[in-house]
Amino acid sequence: MQNTSRLVPYVSVLWMTVFCSARCKENPVSCRLWAEPQVPGLSMDGDFIIGGIFTTHYYVRSEQNTYTTMPAQPQCAGRMDFRQLRFARALEFAIREINNETDLLPGVTLGYQIHDSCSDVLMAIKCAFQFANGVDSVFNDSCSKSAAASVPALVGDSSSTPSISMATILGLFGIPQVSHSSSCACLSDKRQFPAFFRTVPSDHHQAAALARLVKRFGWTWIGTVRSDSDYGNNGMASFLKAAQEEGICVEYSEAYFRTQPRNKLERVANVIRRSTSRVIVAFASIGDMRFLLEELAKPPSPRLQWIGSEAWITQTEFLRYNMCAGAIGFGIPRSVIPGFRQFLLDLSPLQVSKSPLLKEFWESSFSCSLNGRTEGVRKCDGSEDIRALQNPYTDTSQLRFSNLVYKAAYAIAHALHGVVCNDTKCDKTTEFAPWQILKLLKRVNFTTKNGYQVNFDTNGDPVAVYELTNWQFKKDSALDFVPVGYYDSSKPRGQEFIMSSAISWMGGQTEVPVSVCCESCLPGTRKAVQKGRPVCCYDCIPCGEGEISNITDSLDCLRCPPEFWPNTKQDNCFPKPVEFLSWDDTLAIILTVFSITGAFMSVCVTAVFYKHRTSPIVRANNSELSFLLLFSLTLCFLCSLTFIGRPSEWSCMLRHTAFGITFVLCISCVLGKTIVVLMAFRATLPGSNVMKWFEPPQQRLSVLAFTLIQVIICVLWLKNSPPFPYKNLKHYKEKIILECSLGSTIGFWAVLGYIGFLAVLCFVLAFLARKLPDNFNEAKFITFSMLIFCAVWITFIPAYVSSPGKFTVAVEIFAILASSFGLIICIFAPKCFIIILRPDQNTKKHLMGKIPSKGL
Template structure:
C-alpha cells in the first residue's frame, strides 16, 4: 500500500510535468496545473502568455545523489549502499518527511558504486572510446527499498532542478542516457516499469530474476549478470549430481527469491528432487518470523538446504541460527550471497557450495578505491559515514566517539570495500558502464579519415537501440546481450573451505557454462569439503535407496522421494537401484534369490543320472531279466507235464511280451526327443495288448479245455494252436492300427512345460492327440476287463494246474493298477507324471509275471515230485 501511494504521488508530481506544461503553453489548464501542485511563474505583475516565460516547478523535495559529476552525457546509478530505510508512520495530515536511509553501510555496494566511477573516469581518459566526450554520473542510494529506488528513477528521468524551462520539454531537461542498477531484482523491476516508458536503458549488474527477461514488460532492461533461470537449472543439476533428493528451501520474500526459487523448484522436480519445506522471509519481517524459519531448519530431516536469498536477508537468518546450536546442514547458495565475503564469518556454514559469477581482474581498481583523501571523505556524507564506522571515530567532534586524528590508513582496513581479490559483481558494474559507453559511442561518433568525431546531442532512445547490438571485449571479458537483454551464462562453482587458521575462504572448484552442449555444461576440477569439514559427500534422502530386487512404493501423503522398498513379486526382477517397477523375466528365465538377475530356468526330466531314474531303470531291467529267466526255466522243462499242461506256446509268447513291457519303460527315461516320444507310447500300447492277448488266449484255452472234457464235445478243434495265434495277432493288430492312426494324424512330440512349475522347465512328451492316447489305454483296458470276466468264470474249474485262478488274481492286480494310474497320472506334476506311468507299467508287468508264472516255477524248481502226470491226474480227479 505504501509503495503504491508513493508511486502514484511521484507520477502526479513528476510524470505530469510535460502534460501540464503543454497545457500552460496553450493558454489553458491553469486549474489542472494548480491541482497537480505545479505553479506558473509570471515575470512582473502581469500575466504573460509567452511560452518562453513558463516555468515548471517540482512538488516536494528532491533526493540528492550520493555521488555525482557533471558531463556531456550523464549515466545514472542506483545502489543499495544502506541496508534499511527509516519507516515513517503517516498521519495523513502533514506532508510526509523524506525517506531516510538508516543502518550500516554495505561495503560491497559502496565498492560497486566506486567501480562505476572508476569505469567512467577510465572512459573519459580514453582516446578510443568517446573521444572528446565527458561522461558524468548521478548515483543514488536506494536503501534496498522499492519506494526509494522508484523515487530515484523518477529523478533520473526528469533531472534535479527544482525550477526548469518548459520551452524544450521539461521531461527531457535532465534525463540521463542510461541507468546502472539496481542490485536487487525487486527494485530493478519497479525502476524498469518507470523508466521503460521513457525509453531509458537500464543495465543491472546484480538483478537476476528471470522475469526481467520478458521484453513485453521490461523493454529497456539489460543486465550483465546471467538470469536466475540458468542458475536455477545449474543448482538443480548440482543437487542431482551429488545424489541429494531430499532438501529444504529458503528464499527471500522478494521478486529475486520468489522467482528464483520457483525456477529452481521446477528444475528440481524434473530431476526427481523433493522439497521437505519451503520458507520465505525478508529482512524487515519481525524476529518471530525469522525464528520460525530457523526452527523449521533445525527440526527438518533434510540435510541439504538450498538458499535462494539476498545476502542481507540471509545474514539475519544465519545470525538467528547461530544463537542456538543447530544440527549440521549442507548449505547450497545462490550467487547473491555465496560469494559475499561478509558472509564467510558464519563458521557453521563451512562446506557451503554454490555458484558465483566468474572472478575477474580490473587493473587499477584497487588503487582507485584506496585513493580517498580526507577532503573527499568529508565532502560526502556517505563516505564520512563509511569512514567513521570503519575506524570507529568521528570526523567532527562529538561526545560518543573520539575524533579521527588523521592516522587512519584505509590500506590497512580489512573490509569488503578494499577486498579486490575476487572481483565478481564488481566486474558486472564495470562491463555495464562500458556497454553503455559503447552504445553512446555508436550513436554520436563517426569515423572520418582515420579520426573519430563525436557529437554532443543524442537521445536515450537511440542509445537503447544501439545497446541491443553491442558486442565487444574489455579486459578479456566479452560483453553482448541476447534478444532478452541477457548475457551468456557462465558460473564458477565455489566452496567454503576452512583454512589451517580456522577461517573460511572461498575456493573455486568447478565451472558451469550454459552455452555448452547438454550434459557438458557442468564440471568439477577440485576436491570439495563438506559440512563440519568432512570429505565424504553427505547423504540427504527421505528414504534409503531401494536395492536391486525391490521396487519403490510411495508413502501415502508424502512426496515422491519418500517411499518403502517392496521386494519384487515372484518371477519379477529389478536390476537397478531405486527402480520404480519390477519387470518379469523372459519366458524361459527365472530370477535368482536376490531377484536382481534373470537366469535360465533349470531343465528337468526323468534322467538316468538321478536316483528315481536309476531305481526305475533297475526294476525295468530286473523285470526283463526275470521274464527271460522264467522263459529259460520253461524252455528247460518244456517237456514236463506242468509246462505242457499250461499251453507252452502261449506261455512263451506271454513271457516275450512281458519282457518287452519291462523294457519299454526304459523309453520313458531320458530327455524326450521326437523318436522317443513316438516310441514310448506306441511301444507301451502294442506290447501290453500283446501281453493281454496272450493272457486272454490262455483263459480261453482253459475254458475250451473244460468244455472238451464233456461227452460229445468237439470244441478244441475250433480253438487249437492256429486259432490261438490268430486271436493274439488280431487283437494286437487292432492296437497297431490305433497307434498308426495316432502317429499319422497327431503324434506325440517333445515340449517344454513352462506352466507346471514357474521356476523350472519340464521336458516332457506332449500327447499330440489326447484321443489317440486314451484310445490306446482304453483298448488295453477293454481287453483286460474281458480277460478278467473270462478268468472269473473259469476260476472254479476242477484242474490242479488250470490258470484261471492265477489269471483272475493277476488281472485284478492289473486292473487295480491302471485304474489308480489315471488320477495319479493326471495329478502328478512334471517328471513324476512319467514316473507314475513307468510305475504302472512295471507294477502290472510284475503282477502278471508273479501271479501266472511264479507258482509253476516254484513247483518246477523246488517241488519236482509234483511235476508228474500222475500227480496232475490225481489232483484233477480229486
C-alpha cells in the same frame, strides 16, 4: 495508510511530468515539483551523465504521518554495506578510466550521479523519475526537462525488486538500464521491460544449474529457503520447476524478508532445525541471509549442507559461520581490474567530506567524526590509514560483481560512442533520444581492457557462466572461498559442469552427504510411493514372482521371458532349469534297476520253461502262449526304459506306441490262455467239439488279431497327432518340465482303453473259470494277476493326471513295472516253484488229479 502516504512525493513527480509535458506548449507555465530531489551520494559533472543506483543501505527511515503536512522525505538507515559501496566506486572508476581512453569517446567527458536505493521500491522509483527529469524542481515554459532525459543510461540497481520498479518506469521513456546484479528471470521479458539489460546471468540459468548440481550428487530430499522478494520468489519458482523435472523432492520451502516480524524468522529457523533433509538450497539476498544465519547460529545449530545462490555464496562476512562449512553454490567468476584497488584506497579526508556516502564510510570505518560535531565520538585527525582497513570495501581479492559494474559502464560507453561519434571525431553537442542508445546497446560486442567479452542476447542477458564456489577450511581453521569448478550454460546438456578440484562437504568431511527421504531401493525391489507424501518418499517392495529389477530405485519390475526365472536376489533372469527323468536321476536309476530285473526274470523264466518244455506242467499250460507271454513281458519291462532320458521326437512316439503294443500283446496272450482253459473244460461235455476252434493256429491268430487292432490305433494316432516333446511352463513357474505331449489325447486314451478292455475281459473270463475242477487250474492265477493289473491301472489314472513334472513319467513307468511284475509273478512263479522245488508234482498223474494234492 502509512505506505500510501509515502507514495505522495513519487506520484507527484509522475503527475507533474505528464501534466507539464502535455500542457506547457499549449499554455506555457512554470511547474514545481512537490518533493525535493534526491542528492546523489557520488557525483561528477561531464558532457554526458551516466546514472548509477546501488543498495548501499537496506532500510529507510520513516516517520509517523500526521496527514496535515507533506510527509518527510525518506532517508536511508541502518548499517552501510561496504561491498555495495565498492560496486558504486567501480562505476566511478570505470567512468574515470573511459574519460582517459583515446579510442572510446575521445574528446567527450562522462560524468555520473550515483544514488542509494536503500533496497526500497519507493526510493528506487523516485530515483528513476529523477534520472528521467533531472534534479531541477521547476519545469519552465521551454519544456526542456520534459523533452529529454537527464541521463542517457544508468547502471543498477543491485536488487531485483527495485530494478523491476525502475525498469517499468524507465522503459516508458526508453532509457536503458544495465544492472550488475538484478538476476530475476522475470526481467528477461522484453514486453514488460524493453529497456532493461544486465551483465549478471538470469536466475533462469542459475536455477537450472542448482537443480542439476543437486541431482549430480544424488540429493533427492532437500529443503529450500528464499527471500520473500521478487529475487527470491521468482528464483525459487524456477528452481522448484527445474528440481521437479530432475526428480528432486522438496521437504519444505520457506520464505523470509528482513523487515518481517521476528517470530516469522524464528518459525523458519525451527522448520529448518526439525527437518529430516540434510541439504538446504538458499535463494536469498545478503540482508535476508544475514538474519537467517544469525538465528541458526544459536544452539542447536543444524548440521546442513548449504547450497547457495550467487547473491550470498561469495559474501565474505558470512565466512564466520562455521556451521556453513562445506557450502557450495554458483558465484560470479572472480576477476581482476587493474588499478582498481589503488583507486579505492586513494582517499583523503578532504575528498571524503564532499560525498555523503564516502563520509559515512569513513566515519563508520574509523569510528570518528569528520566535522567533530557528533557527541561522544572523536574527531578525525588525519591519522586514519585506509590501507590498514580489512573490510569488504578494501577486499579486492575476489572481484566479482565489481567487474559486472565495470562491464556495464563500458557497454553504455560503447553505445554512446556509436551515437555521438563517427569515423573521425565525437561531437559532444549531439542531441539524441535515449532509444538511440537503447538500439545500439542491443548490438554491443566488445572485450574489456581486463579481457572479458561483453554482449547481450535478445533478452538483454549475457551468457551464463558461473564459478562453483566451495567453503573450505584453511590451514588456520578459517573458512575461505575455493573455486572447485565452473558451469557454462552454453555447453551441451551433460557437459555444463567442469570440475577442477575436490569438494569439502559439510563439517569439512570428504564423503558426499546423503539426503534422501528413503534409502535407495536395491535391485530386486521397486519403489512404491507412500500415500500422501512426495514421490521421493517411498517403500521398497520386493518384485513379484517371476519379476526382476536390475537397477537401483526401479519404478517397475520387469517380468522375465517365459523360459527364464529370476535368481534369489531377483535382479537378473536366468534360463529355467529343464527337468525330465534323466538317466542319472536317483528315481530313474531305481526304476531302471527294477526294469532290468523284471526283464532278467522273464528271461530266466523262459530259460526254465525252455529247459523243462517237455514237462507236464509246461505242456499243460499252453507252452506256445507261455513263451509268447514271456517274450511280451520282457518287452514290457524293457519298454519302460524308453520313458527315461531327454524327450525327443522319436522317443516320444516310441515310448507310447511300444508300451501300448507290448501290453496288448501281453494281455492277448493271457486272454488266449484264459479262453483255452475255459474252453478245455467246456470240451469235456458230451457232444462238444468246441476245442477245434481253439487249436494252436487259432490261438496265434487271435493274439495277432488283438495286437493288430492296437497297432492300427497307434498308427492312426501317430499319423494324425503324434506325441512330441513339449516344454511345460505352466506346472512349475521356476522350472521347465520337458515332457512328451500326448498330441492327440483321444489316441492316448484309446490305447489305454483298449488295454483296459482286454484286461477286464480277461479278468471276467478267468473269474468264471477259477473254480473249474483241476489240480492246477491256471485260471485262478490269471484272475489274481488281472486283479492286480486292473488295480494298478485304475490307480494310475488319477496319479498320472495329478503327478507333477518328472513324477508323471515315473508313475507311468511304475504302472508298467507293477502290472508286469504282477503278471509274471502270479502266472509263472507257482509254475517255477513246482518245476524247480517240487518236481514230484510236475507229473501228469498229479496234474490229472490222480494223486492227492498236498497243497502249496
